[in-house]
Amino acid sequence: MERKICLIGSFATDWIKYSDYEYKxxxxxxxxxxxxxxxxxxxxNPFNVAEDIIIDFLKVxxxxxxxxxxxxxxxxxxxxxxxxxxxxxxxxxxxISASTxxxxxxxxxxxxxxxxxxxxxxxxxxxxxxxxxxxxxFAESDDLRMRYYKNSIDLVKAEDSPKFYGKRPLxxxxxxxxxxxxxxxxxxxxxRMLSEHFSQLLVxxxxxDHLTEQVTILANTFKAxxxxxxxxxxxxxxxxWDFDSLKTAIETIYAFAxxxxxxxxxxxxxxxxxYIALSNREKYCSPVCRNRSNVQKSRRRRSxxxxxxxx
Ligand SMILES: [Zn+2]
Numbered sequence: 001m002e003r004k005i006c007l008i009g010s011f012a013t014d015w016i017k018y019s020d021y022e023y024k025x026x027x028x029x030x031x032x033x034x035x036x037x038x039x040x041x042x043x044x045n046p047f048n049v050a051e052d053i054i055i056d057f058l059k060v061x062x063x064x065x066x067x068x069x070x071x072x073x074x075x076x077x078x079x080x081x082x083x084x085x086x087x088x089x090x091x092x093x094x095x096i097s098a099s100t101x102x103x104x105x106x107x108x109x110x111x112x113x114x115x116x117x118x119x120x121x122x123x124x125x126x127x128x129x130x131x132x133x134x135x136x137x138f139a140e141s142d143d144l145r146m147r148y149y150k151n152s153i154d155l156v157k158a159e160d161s162p163k164f165y166g167k168r169p170l171x172x173x174x175x176x177x178x179x180x181x182x183x184x185x186x187x188x189x190x191x192r193m194l195s196e197h198f199s200q201l202l203v204x205x206x207x208x209d210h211l212t213e214q215v216t217i218l219a220n221t222f223k224a225x226x227x228x229x230x231x232x233x234x235x236x237x238x239x240x241w242d243f244d245s246l247k248t249a250i251e252t253i254y255a256f257a258x259x260x261x262x263x264x265x266x267x268x269x270x271x272x273x274x275y276i277a278l279s280n281r282e283k284y285c286s287p288v289c290r291n292r293s294n295v296q297k298s299r300r301r302r303s304x305x306x307x308x309x310x311x
Contacts, residue, residue: 003051003276004051005054005260005265006262007253011241013047015043015044015246016042016091017088018088018091019040019088021087024138026138030137031183031185032137032184033084033092033183033187034180035178041176046253049090050256051276053250054254054265055265056086057086058195058274059273061195061196061198063078064188064189064192067079079188092175092180092187093190093250094247095118095119095182095190095245096131096132096171097169097172097175099119099121101113104169105131105169106132106155106171106174107153109128110128112124113125114223114225118187119183120185135180135181136174136179137181138181143159144158144174153170155173157179161173162176168242169244190247193218196218197221200217200218204217222255226248227241227242229241229242257276263276263277264279265277266282268284269283270289270290271289
């Protein structure tokens with residue numbers, strides 16, 4: 001059996017990543033992560049790398065939790081490094097789209113912000129210009145311009161990056177621009193949530209034999225407000241799912257990964273890394289970890305019997 005998450009239907013969402021990113025503070029000292037000026041973009045489908053993306057993101061989540069617990073500088077530097085690696089591999093999360101009920105944002109006067117957001121917003125609505133500025137703090141007025149036509153609007157970008165010409169919401173043109181950025185802290189908070197969710201799940205999974213009723217793990221965590229789909233025909237008929245952000249794609253992959261009947265997303269009992277197990281009996285990510293753990297166990301047993309003999 002393959003160590004792959006079974007994604008039924010056809011999950012597709014083109015996402016963009018740039019070849020290089022960097023950290024930069026805005027004028028108020030908020031730390032953002034942004035594509036480097038000379039970076040080039042490429043497109044990929046997150047669902048083709050479902051296993052890697054979920055494991056890499058849970059690692060970011062673990063590191064974030066450690067930092068929020070200890071607040072140590074060393075842990076902070078480590079998360080920064082992990083997030084940079086993650087973003088280089090998969091791009092930014094698309095939180096500008098994932099955090100509102102609005103489809104488009106661009107061209108709307110106000111945005112309606114979802115309750116459980118990771119962008120530190122308590123208010124329910126926000127002026128959309130101010131909202132967009134939150135994600136484009138380093139763009140000059142010439143970099144991104146809205147152009148209004150009689151029946152439509154367009155986003156004019158002073159760069160060469162993908163445009164969807166109405167095939168996807170206009171906000172995607174913005175997300176896929178080099179001027180789009182996200183704060184490190186937003187990414188950390190979302191990753192922390194996922195890692196917390198997974199840790200709770202493992203606790204319940206370990207005691208699954210004793211559960212008599214369904215337990216909801218962290219209720220109200222996932223709200224897929226804007227997942228759309230189309231039905232496509234090629235050699236067979238398939239559902240093609242559309243996602244508003246990489247964030248929603250990650251949540252969806254996670255949900256499929258932890259409910260899959262053939263594989264188990266797990267945490268190695270020796271090194272604590274995430275990996276995909278084929279059954280509940282598999283406790284380690286690799287033969288190396290299994291051997292090391294066995295050596296440790298037998299050492300422990302030996303020293304215990306020696307102590308007993310001495311005592
Ligand atoms: Zn291991």
